Amino acid sequence: MRWNKALIPTLKENPSDAEVISHKLMIRAGLIRQLAAGLYSFLPLGWRAMLKSMKIIREEMNAIGGQEIFMPSLNPVEIWKETGRDEDMSEIMLRFTDRKNRDICLAPTHEEIITDIARNEIHSFKDLPQIWYQIQNKFRDEPRARFGLLRVREFLMKDAYSLCANWEQLDEAYKKHEQAYRNIFTRCGLKFVVVGASSGLMGGRQSQEFMVPSDAGEDRTAFCEKCGYAANIEVAKSVPFEVEYKDIPELKKVHTPDLKTVDEVAEFLGLPRNQMLKSLVYIAEKSEKPVMVLLRGDHQLNEEKLSLFLGELVRPAHPDEVLKLFGVPIGFLGPIDAPKEIKILVDEAVPSDKKFATGANDKDYHIVGFTLDDFKIDGRSDFRLVSDGEFCQNCGSPLKVRTTIEIGHIFKLGTKYSAAMGATFLDANGKQIPIIMGSYGIGVGRILSSAIELYADDNGIVWPITIAPFEVIITALDTTKPEISDVAEKLYSRLIESGVDVLYDDRDERAGVKFKDADLIGIPIRITVGRKVKDGMVEIVTRKDKKSEDVKIEDTLAKVLEIRQLLYSELDTQFEENE
RNA sequence: CGGGGCGUAGCGCAGUUUGGUAGCGCACAUGGUUUGGGACCAUGGGGUCGGAGGUUCAAAUCCUCUCGCCCCGACCA
Numbered sequence: 001m002r003w004n005k006a007l008i009p010t011l012k013e014n015p016s017d018a019e020v021i022s023h024k025l026m027i028r029a030g031l032i033r034q035l036a037a038g039l040y041s042f043l044p045l046g047w048r049a050m051l052k053s054m055k056i057i058r059e060e061m062n063a064i065g066g067q068e069i070f071m072p073s074l075n076p077v078e079i080w081k082e083t084g085r086d087e088d089m090s091e092i093m094l095r096f097t098d099r100k101n102r103d104i105c106l107a108p109t110h111e112e113i114i115t116d117i118a119r120n121e122i123h124s125f126k127d128l129p130q131i132w133y134q135i136q137n138k139f140r141d142e143p144r145a146r147f148g149l150l151r152v153r154e155f156l157m158k159d160a161y162s163l164c165a166n167w168e169q170l171d172e173a174y175k176k177h178e179q180a181y182r183n184i185f186t187r188c189g190l191k192f193v194v195v196g197a198s199s200g201l202m203g204g205r206q207s208q209e210f211m212v213p214s215d216a217g218e219d220r221t222a223f224c225e226k227c228g229y230a231a232n233i234e235v236a237k238s239v240p241f242e243v244e245y246k247d248i249p250e251l252k253k254v255h256t257p258d259l260k261t262v263d264e265v266a267e268f269l270g271l272p273r274n275q276m277l278k279s280l281v282y283i284a285e286k287s288e289k290p291v292m293v294l295l296r297g298d299h300q301l302n303e304e305k306l307s308l309f310l311g312e313l314v315r316p317a318h319p320d321e322v323l324k325l326f327g328v329p330i331g332f333l334g335p336i337d338a339p340k341e342i343k344i345l346v347d348e349a350v351p352s353d354k355k356f357a358t359g360a361n362d363k364d365y366h367i368v369g370f371t372l373d374d375f376k377i378d379g380r381s382d383f384r385l386v387s388d389g390e391f392c393q394n395c396g397s398p399l400k401v402r403t404t405i406e407i408g409h410i411f412k413l414g415t416k417y418s419a420a421m422g423a424t425f426l427d428a429n430g431k432q433i434p435i436i437m438g439s440y441g442i443g444v445g446r447i448l449s450s451a452i453e454l455y456a457d458d459n460g461i462v463w464p465i466t467i468a469p470f471e472v473i474i475t476a477l478d479t480t481k482p483e484i485s486d487v488a489e490k491l492y493s494r495l496i497e498s499g500v501d502v503l504y505d506d507r508d509e510r511a512g513v514k515f516k517d518a519d520l521i522g523i524p525i526r527i528t529v530g531r532k533v534k535d536g537m538v539e540i541v542t543r544k545d546k547k548s549e550d551v552k553i554e555d556t557l558a559k560v561l562e563i564r565q566l567l568y569s570e571l572d573t574q575f576e577e578n579e
Numbered sequence: 580c581g582g583g584g585c586g587u588a589g590c591g592c593a594g595u596u597u598g599g600u601a602g603c604g605c606a607c608a609u610g611g612u613u614u615g616g617g618a619c620c621a622u623g624g625g626g627u628c629g630g631a632g633g634u635u636c637a638a639a640u641c642c643u644c645u646c647g648c649c650c651c652g653a654c655c656a
Contacts, residue, residue: 011591011605016590017585091654111656138656140656142654142655144655477615478615509617512616514616517617
């Protein structure tokens with residue numbers, strides 16, 4: 001491509017509404033332009049990087065026997081009612097009615113549509129297993145789109161589905177996908193970890209996320225650097241810090257006027273924070289039942305764990321709901337003398353042989369010196385949020401917690417969808433059973449964002465060569481001089497003939513402008529054709545390490561091919577690190 | 580949905596407090612000088628000041644409503 005004729009609108013200044021690096025650079029390098037909140041157009045450079053990523057995805061998906069299909073984005077709402085997900089996803093699903101007044105939605109994902117195809121076309125165990133995938137736009141009415149392509153309302157997703165006749169086949173399909181995903185992200189040049197995750201609204205038994213560590217990420221992941229344990233904070237477990245307990249000789253009610261927070265009361269009573277119990281009240285969203293969760297004062301609740309335990313989503317009770325239920329304001333709540341209809345759950349990190357203090361269910365009073373035996377417990381489980389520096393359950397080393405970008409998520413769904421929608425087949429014994437499914441997603445745009453977040457420097461993007469919009473840029477300085485443009489033109493056509501993806505900067509611009517732009521858009525290999533042509537030389541510069549080499553004009557092609565090969569093989573080396 | 584910020588030329592911003600009829604830098608066009616890391620000089624084009632209503636002799640500026648974008652939180656296959 002010739003820059004002179006191309007749409008590559010680079011910007012000198014950062015856009016005012018961009019916060020994270022990848023967003024700023026995607027705008028400045030002319031990859032994308034915003035249409036509205038969470039809606040972006042891809043310009044030529046951005047789309048080329050997307051196409052490169054998709055090519056890698058297709059190759060790896062085909063390699064595990066995936067068959068590419070394509071499903072409609074416009075869905076009748078009825079099909080979503082069959083699984084109940086029109087309600088589960090009511091907030092996030094975009095809907096409208098068509099001219100015949102039918103309810104239509106824009107698909108936020110495609111399990112229901114896949115299952116519909118399966119129930120119509122799969123009849124025998126002999127038809128299984130299958131892997132079907134598509135690369136398609138998904139639509140989600142996000143409460144808050146943000147960070148460029150990281151959280152958007154319409155986005156390209158590769159979604160794959162495995163259909164199996166038994167659990168062994170599912171395990172195999174799942175493993176294949178895990179390996180395919182490792183291959184895909186490695187080839188895209190990303191650093192990532194595979195973590196245990198919550199399956200959330202998708203349902204299912206097991207799920208793992210592929211995470212890129214980045215400050216721009218919206219998820220938090222706990223890692224153990226020693227043994228490799230890694231889990232999304234939503235499900236992560238840890239061994240808490242050692243703490244001291246004081247002896248409390250007698251059980252009594254203490255007047256604590258206006259003292260509400262754990263810290264305030266602990267200080268007033270002269271107790272360590274861990275000897276206070278936090279009494280949190282939550283409402284289960286479907287059944288609308290209130291629950292009280294008790295945690296040590298130095299711990300935090302993990303809402304995901306609570307909702308997993310209860311089997312439905314939860315939300316904190318509003319202060320007025322609490323007042324209605326308990327007759328006391330938040331801050332003086334506790335399990336003792338709590339209303340009978342409220343379930344009481346206790347985190348397993350609360351020891352049963354120690355004495356604690358918490359609210360007395362009486363305004364301006366706390367109760368001090370009770371144990372877990374002094375009230376009825378409806379459930380004990382792990383409800384704690386892991387915090388940085390706590391210890392790994394496997395090996396005891398300190399865990400690190402950091403933000404990550406979720407680029408892929410794989411699920412063992414089981415029969416949630418096939419059972420609900422009647423997607424069954426006959427097994428070898430002639431018995432009708434539901435298809436066992438898996439679902440596997442990749443956010444294509446997030447691959448680009450992650451790569452930029454990982455490798456960008458002060459001058460701009462530094463693309464891994466595999467997903468770079470071009471592999472090589474020819475920067476011809478002073479194109480008005482025929483001795484320069486002749487050499488550049490010849491190199492340009494020779495590189496194209498050799499199958500190199502090359503951008504030719506043939507603009508009549510000053511050298512500084514061209515160098516800055518080349519750095520900004522991050523093309524891995526730059527050939528500078530300038531004043532050295534009079535000595536029969538050009539320069540080859542690699543973007544990521546700024547290494548520059550003078551090469552004879554006639555050797556340029558061979559040298560470029562060599563460097564290109566090197567850059568590709570470096571990604572294979574990284575592959576081993578990601579293993 | 581709650582809190583905060585911002586909408587003025589393609590981009591980045593000043594002007595709003597104190598009302599007087601719109602400006603700077605970049606980009607763009609033309610001419611000239613320059614030419615290896617975002618050049619310089621000159622000239623020029625481009626704006627219903629997000630929108631609607633109101634106050635006023637007069638509104639980018641004051642008032643009311645409304646739309647949009649960004650940030651924090653809530654929420655989030």
